[in-house]
Amino acid sequence: MRHTHTRPSFVTNFSCIGSDCEDSCCYGWGISIDKKSFKKTLAHPELKELATQALRKVKKSDTEWARVTLNDDGACRFLDEQNLCQIHTKAGHELLSNTCKTYPRMSHFKDGDRYESLSLSCPEAARVILFNSNPFHLEQITVNHNHAFQSSPMWAKKAHDYSMQLLVKSDMQLEHALTAIGIIMKKTEDVSKGLLGSESIGSMYQQLLILHANGELKRHFDGFNQDTNTQQMHAFTSIQLWLHTNKPSRGRKRFEQIHQAILDMMEDESINMEHINTAWHQIAKPALTAHPDLFSRYLIYYVYHMNFPQVDALTPSQAFRVMLVDFFMLRCYLSVIAAKNNGLSKSDIILCFQVYHTSRQHKANYSQYVIEILNRAKFDDLPAILTLLS
Numbered sequence: 001m002r003h004t005h006t007r008p009s010f011v012t013n014f015s016c017i018g019s020d021c022e023d024s025c026c027y028g029w030g031i032s033i034d035k036k037s038f039k040k041t042l043a044h045p046e047l048k049e050l051a052t053q054a055l056r057k058v059k060k061s062d063t064e065w066a067r068v069t070l071n072d073d074g075a076c077r078f079l080d081e082q083n084l085c086q087i088h089t090k091a092g093h094e095l096l097s098n099t100c101k102t103y104p105r106m107s108h109f110k111d112g113d114r115y116e117s118l119s120l121s122c123p124e125a126a127r128v129i130l131f132n133s134n135p136f137h138l139e140q141i142t143v144n145h146n147h148a149f150q151s152s153p154m155w156a157k158k159a160h161d162y163s164m165q166l167l168v169k170s171d172m173q174l175e176h177a178l179t180a181i182g183i184i185m186k187k188t189e190d191v192s193k194g195l196l197g198s199e200s201i202g203s204m205y206q207q208l209l210i211l212h213a214n215g216e217l218k219r220h221f222d223g224f225n226q227d228t229n230t231q232q233m234h235a236f237t238s239i240q241l242w243l244h245t246n247k248p249s250r251g252r253k254r255f256e257q258i259h260q261a262i263l264d265m266m267e268d269e270s271i272n273m274e275h276i277n278t279a280w281h282q283i284a285k286p287a288l289t290a291h292p293d294l295f296s297r298y299l300i301y302y303v304y305h306m307n308f309p310q311v312d313a314l315t316p317s318q319a320f321r322v323m324l325v326d327f328f329m330l331r332c333y334l335s336v337i338a339a340k341n342n343g344l345s346k347s348d349i350i351l352c353f354q355v356y357h358t359s360r361q362h363k364a365n366y367s368q369y370v371i372e373i374l375n376r377a378k379f380d381d382l383p384a385i386l387t388l389l390s
């Protein structure tokens, strides 16, 4: 059977910067080693001795057969004095474990087609996605395979395609595109429950284009101007506390830079959302005029990478709410770092996106947790959740 294999240019243009990396993936976490690589490394004459000390069997599965232990600096024991991987230099790329061979490359499958991507937990991947020119040019090749797969429902395909079309519309402000996506997800939710036919998603999209052209969509968004500082504070405090409590060992120092910037803005031992929002409007937003498409790039990547709205086990409306929380958390991180540094450099921006995504991806149940917090903070309908953009 003929299928496609899609590779965006941000994947083609990525290459690991090794010892120049500001948060090397060879530090701070127990890299898993698959069974085959474990045996081969122990059998290699030049690596045998080091491997005996550096590898610890965990036998969780064939893919997680052993872990690399870390030295006192938190570095993988296979790194040499120049921070180069000795498995790579002495035995070549082939002997690297699957984790080391592939990270930060990843793929997802949809309807038997493969879509390549990169994890934003790698700073260089974040740089290529957020700052390189033309990161979303798609290269497609046809492949043949007969592997079984489950077809995506029509509502998921339509909701995905229309979200993408709204995000790439150059004449639509990002906040308005997100408002339109929120409205489409509400409709998609009804379709996914069998309450409406899937053609109603397309009709809603056409209607939204008309509302955009006559200025109604903007008026709709401007109408969502409730004062939600207290709710925002509750959501941000709960999520940040949870991320802080569960922070992964990788990138801890970088996480602490952001956390400290948050603490610096606290008043009477609580987070002051008004200060964060002021920093956003007065420092971060003006600094980001140098990167006007930063958030649209991020959201295009997000929709593609997550296969939005089929994210985890969320409903379309829940997936939209989690997407807005990701947007909101990044906005808060950028605000506190901008307040601390009185501006935002490219490396500050990379810090915020990479640290947030490293923390987020290390928690399998993150999105469910976010939904619970949103429900508690009363961000339970479209007007309320859209105030996270204001």
Ligand code: SF4
Binding pocket: 015, 016, 017, 018, 021, 022, 023, 024, 025, 026, 103, 104, 121, 122, 123, 124, 125
């Ligand atoms: S995090 Fe990315 S750039 Fe850094 S060492 Fe790992 S793969 Fe290379």
